[in-house]
Amino acid sequence: MSNTSSIALNDPKIIVALDYATAPPAHEIAARLDPALCRVKVGKELFTAAGPVLVESLVARGFGVFLDLKFHDIPNTVASACKAAAKLGVWMMNVHASGGSGMLRAAREAVAGESQQPKLIAVTVLTSLAQSDLTDIGMQGDPATVVLRLARLAQGAGLDGVVCSAQEARALRAACGAAFNLVTPGIRLADTSATPAGDDQKRVMTPRAALDAGADYLVIGRPITQSADPIAALQRIQREIAAGTT
Numbered sequence: 328m329s330n331t332s333s334i335a336l337n338d339p340k341i342i343v344a345l346d347y348a349t350a351p352p353a354h355e356i357a358a359r360l361d362p363a364l365c366r367v368k369v370g371k372e373l374f375t376a377a378g379p380v381l382v383e384s385l386v387a388r389g390f391g392v393f394l395d396l397k398f399h400d401i402p403n404t405v406a407s408a409c410k411a412a413a414k415l416g417v418w419m420m421n422v423h424a425s426g427g428s429g430m431l432r433a434a435r436e437a438v439a440g441e442s443q444q445p446k447l448i449a450v451t452v453l454t455s456l457a458q459s460d461l462t463d464i465g466m467q468g469d470p471a472t473v474v475l476r477l478a479r480l481a482q483g484a485g486l487d488g489v490v491c492s493a494q495e496a497r498a499l500r501a502a503c504g505a506a507f508n509l510v511t512p513g514i515r516l517a518d519t520s521a522t523p524a525g526d527d528q529k530r531v532m533t534p535r536a537a538l539d540a541g542a543d544y545l546v547i548g549r550p551i552t553q554s555a556d557p558i559a560a561l562q563r564i565q566r567e568i569a570a571g572t573t
């Protein structure tokens with residue numbers, strides 16, 4: 328078995344973001360992807376359009392599904408939503424760390440009571456927020472400080488990890504230890520011919536560099552989904568990771 332496939336089969340590091348407006352293209356690409364090589368992410372757009380049925384069908388195909396709904400509400404409501412998500416059989420789900428420790432603990436307890444327990448991770452600071460936005464909403468400190476504070480809050484409440492930029496991964500790994508999961512979007516290949524047209528990601532890192540910085544899982548959307556051959560794009564990323572190309 329090659330190094331590439333053994334890495335993937337144990338614990339696929341790549342999470343393909345299924346950012347589609349309707350179910351058919353999500354089903355279409357899922358039929359072409361191999362659950363042994365990648366996981367998939369369903370976010371608010373696709374979930375709102377296609378619902379739990381789509382999630383269940385991805386789970387039935389054998390995919391580890393990251394349900395990216397970023398719950399943020401009163402503890403009871405978030406706990407109930409987390410229970411409902413766990414019952415769909417998802418592999419990972421998330422909540423906002425800024426919901427506070429009561430909400431985070433309620434989410435943790437709700438998931439712990441389910442027979443299939445997804446990984447429960449937190450969003451710290453949305454990367455769309457700048458320093459001035461944090462000040463506007465009354466958050467003290469620069470974004471890096473707030474990210475660290477919220478990551479520690481999530482860890483203290485028993486969550487399994489956070490979504491973060493690959494640029495933050497090294498500091499979070501040092502602060503939160505080896506077992507804390509770091510899930511990083513904003514990944515682009517060293518081979519820039521795979522960069523999607525009109526790309527809006529600014530602070531990007533290659534897959535290998537993100538893993539070297541401490542990321543556990545890489546969320547990758549358009550470099551795979553907009554490729555003419557998504558399987559070939561995924562395999563190219565696997566090769567890039569195995570070869571250590573940064």
Ligand code: C5P
Pocket residue numbers: 344346370453454455490512513514528546547548549550
């Ligand atoms: O197509 P691309 O690789 O940029 O997709 C990245 C995915 O990660 C998208 O689903 C996007 O919403 C998500 N994401 C992100 N940046 C964050 C958090 C999530 O790009 N800070």
